[in-house]
Amino acid sequence: MVTRLEKKDGPLAAWAGLAALILVLSISLAPSGGCKAMEPPKDDVGQAAENNLAEDVENDTQPAPEPRHKGSRILQSNDLVVEVMEPNHPERYNRGIRFTPVAAVLRVAMNGDEFLTNPIEHNPVSDQAGLAAEFDLVTPNGPPGYVDAKEGEGFVKVGVGVLKKKGQPYGFWNQYEPIDLAATTVKWGKAKAEFHQVSKGANGYAYELWATVDVKGKQVIVDWKLANTGTKPFETHHYAHNFFAFGDLPVGPDYVLSFPYDYKAGGLAKEQKQVGRDIQFIDEIPKAVNMEVQYPRQYKGANELTVKHTKSGHSIHCVTSVAGIRTAIHAHKRALCPEQFVALALEPGEKTQWIRTYTFGRKAD
Numbered sequence: 001m002v003t004r005l006e007k008k009d010g011p012l013a014a015w016a017g018l019a020a021l022i023l024v025l026s027i028s029l030a031p032s033g034g035c036k037a038m039e040p041p042k043d044d045v046g047q048a049a050e051n052n053l054a055e056d057v058e059n060d061t062q063p064a065p066e067p068r069h070k071g072s073r074i075l076q077s078n079d080l081v082v083e084v085m086e087p088n089h090p091e092r093y094n095r096g097i098r099f100t101p102v103a104a105v106l107r108v109a110m111n112g113d114e115f116l117t118n119p120i121e122h123n124p125v126s127d128q129a130g131l132a133a134e135f136d137l138v139t140p141n142g143p144p145g146y147v148d149a150k151e152g153e154g155f156v157k158v159g160v161g162v163l164k165k166k167g168q169p170y171g172f173w174n175q176y177e178p179i180d181l182a183a184t185t186v187k188w189g190k191a192k193a194e195f196h197q198v199s200k201g202a203n204g205y206a207y208e209l210w211a212t213v214d215v216k217g218k219q220v221i222v223d224w225k226l227a228n229t230g231t232k233p234f235e236t237h238h239y240a241h242n243f244f245a246f247g248d249l250p251v252g253p254d255y256v257l258s259f260p261y262d263y264k265a266g267g268l269a270k271e272q273k274q275v276g277r278d279i280q281f282i283d284e285i286p287k288a289v290n291m292e293v294q295y296p297r298q299y300k301g302a303n304e305l306t307v308k309h310t311k312s313g314h315s316i317h318c319v320t321s322v323a324g325i326r327t328a329i330h331a332h333k334r335a336l337c338p339e340q341f342v343a344l345a346l347e348p349g350e351k352t353q354w355i356r357t358y359t360f361g362r363k364a365d
Helices: 011-029 044-060
Strands: 072-076 081-085 105-110 133-135 154-157 161-164 178-181 183-188 192-202 205-216 219-228 234-240 255-258 272-275 278-281 289-294 303-309 315-320 326-332 335-346 351-361
Touching: 072 192, 072 205, 081 205, 105 219, 105 351, 154 192, 154 205, 161 192, 178 192, 219 234, 219 335, 255 335, 303 335, 315 335, 335 351
Parallel strands: none
Antiparallel strands: 072 081, 081 105, 133 234, 154 161, 161 178, 183 192, 192 205, 205 219, 219 351, 234 335, 255 278, 255 303, 272 278, 289 326, 303 315, 315 351, 326 335
């Protein structure tokens, strides 16, 4: 059925026609977003999704800068530029067997200010940079299977793969011969990289490893997961080396390392002193120094620390999601490295997770 509009004369009809014309014109001339339908209130998940979408759209408008180093890629938020090593690139920053190539953050910059040490001139076999991570630097009995293996047999270096045993005890500085390096894949996004590594293992020890590097605002979040896929239980210790430095400012006066708990630091040289819960660097470091802070067994707060430069106002706040065992502090003129160690014990078939969150700050923030 078709309804036909009939013409009607009279003042009311004229006023009705004028009102309709004004309504049509107001809608057609309204700016984008001027007429908006009412929307139902968003829940937290919906709001978070909208926020992430808004950040992705804003990131799309920012061209990614070129990496400083060969074999790496750039992730970025609206605040940070983060350079991450490609684990399978033949010219990647580190090609040794000590540090894992998984989630190897080399650089973090904010508005041109650099926060991590990553020299271009370096030894690609032994040198690492940024937030380089390692399993089993010093673990009782060494990496999984080291004690069990005979000379020349394989043991598992988590994050790297199967290496050939040589000598006793295990020494992290040795360049053990690879037998079967773990297969690593990575999925790259604009602000996130997802790593996956699988090792077939040796003598009943095997693992699967996941890590996500996520850049959000002023934070770099590294989310680790480890599974024991072998037939024997193992324990492994993980840390990030954390090569911290604020631009070209040498480690010395104005550098302060702070903890949220009471402790007695060991290994301080005359260029450092402990004041309350702070370790202050009162002079430049003439040679490398190694200090240590034990993690309090009764402490129930967050596993965190802060490095700051009091004069420039720059800072790095580190939070690890699980309790620690100790913080080793390696320092030299070019880098201050607070290394938060965690112990991970896994039965066959078990999986564990821990997250390291870094927040970067400046005086203007």
